[in-house]
Amino acid sequence: MAASTLSEVARLAGVSPATASRVLNGSARTPGAEVADKVRAAAATLGYIANAQAQALATSSTGLLGLIVHDIADPYFSTIARGVQQAARLHGKAVLLASTGGTPAEEQEAVAQFAGRRADAIIVVGTRSTRPEHAQDNAALAAGLQRYCANGGRAAVVGQPLTGAPQIDGLQTVQLPNRELATELAQTLGAMPFREFSLVAGPPGLTTSDVRLEGFQHGLSLAGREPAPVRRTSFDRAGGYAVGLQLGGELAREGGPASGSGAAAGGPVPCIVAVNDVMAIGLIAGLRESGLEVPADVAVAGFDDIETLRDFQPALTTARLPLERIGMLAAEATLSAPQDRPDLEVAGEVMLRFSTGSPVVSPAER
Amino acid sequence: MAASTLSEVARLAGVSPATASRVLNGSARTPGAEVADKVRAAAATLGYIANAQAQALATSSTGLLGLIVHDIADPYFSTIARGVQQAARLHGKAVLLASTGGTPAEEQEAVAQFAGRRADAIIVVGTRSTRPEHAQDNAALAAGLQRYCANGGRAAVVGQPLTGAPQIDGLQTVQLPNRELATELAQTLGAMPFREFSLVAGPPGLTTSDVRLEGFQHGLSLAGREPAPVRRTSFDRAGGYAVGLQLGGELAREGGPASGSGAAAGGPVPCIVAVNDVMAIGLIAGLRESGLEVPADVAVAGFDDIETLRDFQPALTTARLPLERIGMLAAEATLSAPQDRPDLEVAGEVMLRFSTGSPVVSPAER
DNA sequence: CTGTTAGCGCGTTCAC
DNA sequence: GTGAACGCGCTAACAG
Numbered sequence: 001m002a003a004s005t006l007s008e009v010a011r012l013a014g015v016s017p018a019t020a021s022r023v024l025n026g027s028a029r030t031p032g033a034e035v036a037d038k039v040r041a042a043a044a045t046l047g048y049i050a051n052a053q054a055q056a057l058a059t060s061s062t063g064l065l066g067l068i069v070h071d072i073a074d075p076y077f078s079t080i081a082r083g084v085q086q087a088a089r090l091h092g093k094a095v096l097l098a099s100t101g102g103t104p105a106e107e108q109e110a111v112a113q114f115a116g117r118r119a120d121a122i123i124v125v126g127t128r129s130t131r132p133e134h135a136q137d138n139a140a141l142a143a144g145l146q147r148y149c150a151n152g153g154r155a156a157v158v159g160q161p162l163t164g165a166p167q168i169d170g171l172q173t174v175q176l177p178n179r180e181l182a183t184e185l186a187q188t189l190g191a192m193p194f195r196e197f198s199l200v201a202g203p204p205g206l207t208t209s210d211v212r213l214e215g216f217q218h219g220l221s222l223a224g225r226e227p228a229p230v231r232r233t234s235f236d237r238a239g240g241y242a243v244g245l246q247l248g249g250e251l252a253r254e255g256g257p258a259s260g261s262g263a264a265a266g267g268p269v270p271c272i273v274a275v276n277d278v279m280a281i282g283l284i285a286g287l288r289e290s291g292l293e294v295p296a297d298v299a300v301a302g303f304d305d306i307e308t309l310r311d312f313q314p315a316l317t318t319a320r321l322p323l324e325r326i327g328m329l330a331a332e333a334t335l336s337a338p339q340d341r342p343d344l345e346v347a348g349e350v351m352l353r354f355s356t357g358s359p360v361v362s363p364a365e366r
Numbered sequence: 367m368a369a370s371t372l373s374e375v376a377r378l379a380g381v382s383p384a385t386a387s388r389v390l391n392g393s394a395r396t397p398g399a400e401v402a403d404k405v406r407a408a409a410a411t412l413g414y415i416a417n418a419q420a421q422a423l424a425t426s427s428t429g430l431l432g433l434i435v436h437d438i439a440d441p442y443f444s445t446i447a448r449g450v451q452q453a454a455r456l457h458g459k460a461v462l463l464a465s466t467g468g469t470p471a472e473e474q475e476a477v478a479q480f481a482g483r484r485a486d487a488i489i490v491v492g493t494r495s496t497r498p499e500h501a502q503d504n505a506a507l508a509a510g511l512q513r514y515c516a517n518g519g520r521a522a523v524v525g526q527p528l529t530g531a532p533q534i535d536g537l538q539t540v541q542l543p544n545r546e547l548a549t550e551l552a553q554t555l556g557a558m559p560f561r562e563f564s565l566v567a568g569p570p571g572l573t574t575s576d577v578r579l580e581g582f583q584h585g586l587s588l589a590g591r592e593p594a595p596v597r598r599t600s601f602d603r604a605g606g607y608a609v610g611l612q613l614g615g616e617l618a619r620e621g622g623p624a625s626g627s628g629a630a631a632g633g634p635v636p637c638i639v640a641v642n643d644v645m646a647i648g649l650i651a652g653l654r655e656s657g658l659e660v661p662a663d664v665a666v667a668g669f670d671d672i673e674t675l676r677d678f679q680p681a682l683t684t685a686r687l688p689l690e691r692i693g694m695l696a697a698e699a700t701l702s703a704p705q706d707r708p709d710l711e712v713a714g715e716v717m718l719r720f721s722t723g724s725p726v727v728s729p730a731e732r
Numbered sequence: 733c734t735g736t737t738a739g740c741g742c743g744t745t746c747a748c
Numbered sequence: 749g750t751g752a753a754c755g756c757g758c759t760a761a762c763a764g
Contacts, residue, residue, distance in 0.1 A: 002426065003481070003517040005757060016735045021759065031733065047513045052483040053428060054757035056419045057740045060368065067463075072451060073690070075674055078444035085438060085465040094479060097433075097463040099451040113460060115369070117418040147413045151369040237677070278674075285677045308441055308644075308674050311603070311651045324439070371741055382751045387743060397749060420741035423756045 004046040013042035024050065056118065065093040065331065066114035070102035070126040074278070075306045076323065080125055080158065083327020091335045093120065104129060104137035111144040121154040121334035125327075127235075128163045131205035138163050145171060154334040158326060160207045172333045174326060174344045178208060178303075181319040181348040182215025183222070185301065186273070188350055189317075190223025192357075194271040194299060197228035200243050200283055201275045202235030209235060212275045212303055233279075240279030244286015247272060251298060252290050270298050271356060277302035277309050277318055284314075284355070299356040315353035315360060322346060370412040379408035390416065422484065431459040431697065432480035436468035436492040440644070441672045442689065446491055446524065449693020457701045459486065470495060470503035477510040487520040487700035491693075493601075494529045497571035504529050511537060520700040524692060526573045538699045540692060540710045544574060544669075547685040547714040548581025549588065551667065552639070554716055555683075556589025558723075560637035560665060563594035566609050566649055567641045568601030575601060578641045578669055599645075606645030610652015613638060617664060618656050635664050637722060643668035643675050643684055650680075650721070665722040681719035681726055688712060 010020035015035060022031055023039040030036060042048075056062040065088045069077035081097070088095045096119055098110035107124060114122050122145070129138065142165035145155055149170030156172040190197070199216055202209035217227050231247070233239030251270065272287075274280035280302030284294050294300050294314050305320035326346055333344055352358035376386035381401060388397050389405040396402060408414075422428040431454045435443035447463070454461045462485055466472035473490060480488050488511070495504065508531035511521055515536030522538040556563070565582055568575035583593050597613070599605030617636065638653075640646035646668030650660050660666050660680050671686035692712055699710055718724035 003484075003513075006759095007757080017758075018736080018760085019734060022734090025759085027759090035734085049478065049482045051423075051757050053419045053422045054740090055759075057417075057423055057742090057757080058759040060740070062419065071448065072438070073441070073445045073448035073673075075439070075441065075444070078441070078447075079439045081444075081463075082437065082439035082465060085463065094483065095463045097447075097451065097461045099448060112415065116415045117460065118369075147369075281677045288679075306674075307439075308672075311647045312677070313654075313679050372743095373741080383742080384744080384752080385750060388750090391743085393743085401749085417741050420756090421743075423741080423758090424743040426756070 003051070004048050006048070006050070009039065009042045009046055009048045012046060013039045015039060024048070060118075062118045062120055063093050064096050064114075064117060064119040065091075065335070066096045066098070066110070066117075066119040066122040068098045068100060068107055068110045068114075068122065068124045068126075070100060072097065072099040075308050076276070076278070076304055077125060079307065079323035080327035080330075083324040083329075084123060084331045085327075086324075087328040087331030087335065091331075093335065100126075102126060104134045104141045108137055108141040108144050111141060111148060115144065115148045115151075115153065119153070121156070121331075122148060123156050123158065123330045123334060125158040125330070127202075127206045127208035128160050129205050130163050130207060130210070131203075134205075135164065138165070142166075142168065156330045156334045158330050160211065163207065172330075172344065174330045174333065174346065176208075176321060176326070176346060177348050178211045179215035179218075181321075181350065182212040182303065183219035185303070185317075185319045185350050186216040186219025187223050188219075188352065189271055189273070189299075189301060189356060190220050190225045192271075193268045194356075195268040196270050197225060198247065198270065198272045199228045199230045199275070200240060200272060200279055201230055201232055202239065202279075203232055206235055209275045216273060228273075235276070235279070237278045237282035240274055240282025240284075241286040242282075244283040245289055246286075247283075248287040248290025248292050248298075251287075251292060269295065271301065272298060273301045273303075275303055277304045277306045277316060280316055280318070280355075281309060281312060284316075294355055295357040301356055305351055314355040317353045317356040317358060318351050320349045320351050322348070369417070370414050372414070372416070375405065375408045375412055375414045378412060379405045381405060390414070426484075428484045428486055429459050430462050430480075430483055430485040431457075431701070432462045432464070432476070432483075432485040432488040434464045434466060434473055434476045434480075434488065434490045434492075436466060438463065438465040441674050442642070442644075442670055443491060445673065445689040446693035446696075449690040449695075450489060450697045451693075452690075453694040453697030453701065457697075459701065466492075468492060470500045470507045474503055474507040474510050477507060477514060481510065481514045481517075481519065485519070487522070487697075488514060489522050489524065489696045489700060491524040491696070493568075493572045493574035494526050495571050496529050496573060496576070497569075500571075501530065504531070508532075508534065522696045522700045524696050526577065529573065538696075538710065540696045540699065540712065542574075542687060542692070542712060543714050544577045545581035545584075547687075547716065548578040548669065549585035551669070551683075551685045551716050552582040552585025552591075553588050554585075554718065555637055555639070555665075555667060555722060556586050556591045558637075559634045560722075561634040562636045563591060564613065564636065564638045565594045565596045565641070566606060566638060566645055567596055567598055568605065568645075569598055572601055575641045582639060594639075601642070601645070603644045603648035606640055606648025606650075607652040608648075610649040611655055612652075613649075614653040614656025614658050614664075617653075617658060635661065637665040637667065639667045639669075641669055643670045643672045643682060646682055646684070646721075647675060647678060650682075660721055661723040667722055671717055680721040683719045683722040683724060684717050686715045686717050688714070 100106035301317040464476035667683040
């Protein structure tokens with residue numbers, strides 16, 4: 001990567017590098033029109049492109065925005081990433097992406113990487129972990145962000161605050177209404193004539209999963225329901241599918257050798273709630289594999305309201321999180337003036353659809 | 367972003383900056399063990415993190431890999447992005463992301479941005495455009511990449527070669543088997559007892575769409591079928607939905623006031639093929655909205671085999687592209703030795719599923 | 733309004 | 749094995 005330099009342009013234009021710099025970038029005082037034109041012409045013929053590294057070194061500001069997600073191919077993260085990207089572009093920043101895999105150790109690595117590149121801001125997205133085996137890495141991650149912020153970096157965490165970390169001062173948190181929305185969803189569902197509830201969650205210690213679980217149980221109790229049994233599985237489609245096969249088998253057996261259409265039976269059906277949409281989709285696939293129909297034999301709900309999944313049949317009852325907006329918010333928070341505003345909050349919305357027997361809305365209005 | 371510097375570390379360790387540099391990075395000759403330890407200790411207590419900008423300036427290599435996509439929230443692109451990210455990490459590179467919106471003008475902007483940051487490589491993903499209004503921007507894009515490569519940058523385009531551009535020497539192309547796969551899909555489908563075929567495509571001038579269209583028509587003719595009529599719409603879910611409503615209305619009318627289940631009628635049904643999965647999903651939603659059932663009343667097929675859509679019901683017949691692998695390949699191509707290998711090719715696979723009446727495969731095997 | 737100087741943080745050739 | 753000096757490309761003070 002050896003392109004032409006500013007001094008080459010300056011020489012060709014017959015001026016000093018400083019003047020060339022003033023012309024080519026938005027310096028306070030623009031040089032004379034003639035000179036400016038000469039410089040621009042020289043730059044054009046040489047195909048000059050300013051070296052951002054050198055500029056960064058000189059100005060100590062890189063225009064880089066670091067984004068750390070668990071998996072960029074997961075629609076949850078890619079939608080947030082789109083929001084971040086938009087905000088970044090609006091501010092003239094470039095996005096540095098790290099798709100980690102989800103462990104605090106990898107996240108910490110990414111933070112170090114971005115800190116080394118002197119990113120102006122870092123955004124960390126994805127569930128935290130309270131698993132004991134992650135305690136040390138969590139501490140390292142917190143320390144990394146701590147130091148990054150202490151050195152003047154701006155940072156934001158989307159979801160929950162860092163686990164087991166003290167107050168880090170430059171660090172913002174974009175609070176997601178996981179608990180509240182889950183409560184609302186459970187309360188709404190709890191008031192409907194379902195026979196019983198089951199919950200499908202990720203492994204214990206994944207904060208997002210745990211918090212949504214808590215919210216669900218709370219909502220159920222508010223609705224006068226018993227606490228629901230919880231199945232633990234992996235926090236992805238495959239986990240949902242596995243549990244779907246399991247639960248499907250149990251329900252089918254219980255409903256008799258030929259469960260058939262539960263709708264025909266007419267009785268109330270059970271309702272299974274997964275802690276996110278992707279798991280719910282897998283769950284439904286598993287239930288179907290077991291010969292059950294949704295919502296005739298069993299109702300299902302998810303969480304997130306992933307856009308790509310909105311044409312799914314039966315339409316999935318879920319709790320909508322404004323993912324793209326969340327990404328923008330996080331980016332804005334780190335990019336705008338470092339006010340000591342309180343932690344940002346976001347609103348969600350319960351979406352009742354046919355997977356729990358609610359009337360269908362026209363797909364046009366997705 | 368004012369962190370501690372190498373000379374601070376050196377001073378604290380009582381050595382020269384040069385020595386500190388040798389210790390902290392993998393220099394050829396490692397200094398004495400005692401000195402090394404002192405330096406490392408100093409670095410640790412100061413929380414030293416090397417300034418990548420300065421290193422880049424000194425070594426003229428940034429370790430940056432630029433990735434340009436049309437929309438990071440689109441599963442097609444996010445899956446490719448995952449592949450790129452993995453390869454990048456393997457090579458110790460960081461990924462610079464640009465989600466452009468899809469126009470050549472924005473892509474050109476992103477290329478300039480990345481060139482300015484002196485990215486070691488640039489990968490451009492997404493359909494090219496041959497629309498006349500894009501001719502100028504296409505030229506600018508080509509010129510930008512041309513210069514970037516001339517300056518020693520490595521670059522790759524995924525999909526089709528740049529439109530209207532001369533041979534750019536450092537530029538690799540990852541050829542996607544769009545035409546061949548489309549032909550194969552159409553040939554397979556054409557041999558099945560469908561009444562007739564319709565094609566749903568993006569606006570004319572989107573190369574990916576156009577090429578797949580050509581392939582389809584060719585495959586149909588190989589199967590002894592008439593060329594199929596083409597509906598043009600937007601290259602996304604909404605476009606598919608709109609056409610679905612349209613075609614659905616026509617088919618329903620033609621089938622009589624109460625089309626009901628075509629399966630009952632027993633006759634052969636029409637088959638509609640969309641140029642990508644996302645459009646196909648929208649299409650199905652629109653058809654359903656018109657009261658038609660897939661595949662009983664009408665068969666539907668897509669292209670890409672998007673992972674998130676694999677649990678969709680009816681399971682979508684499609685042509686699988688190994689998207690993640692494609693991303694890795696593109697990254698490897700730009701990151702590995704600049705051999706003059708011919709343009710890379712990728713294999714795909716026709717996936718027959720229930721949306722065209724083919725037997726269902728267990729969802730476990732997605 | 734323009735040119736000169738210095739320095740951003742680091743790698744690297746040279747001498748020692 | 750270690751230190752001193754220079755340069756990467758650019759911006760920001762300071763003179764003129």
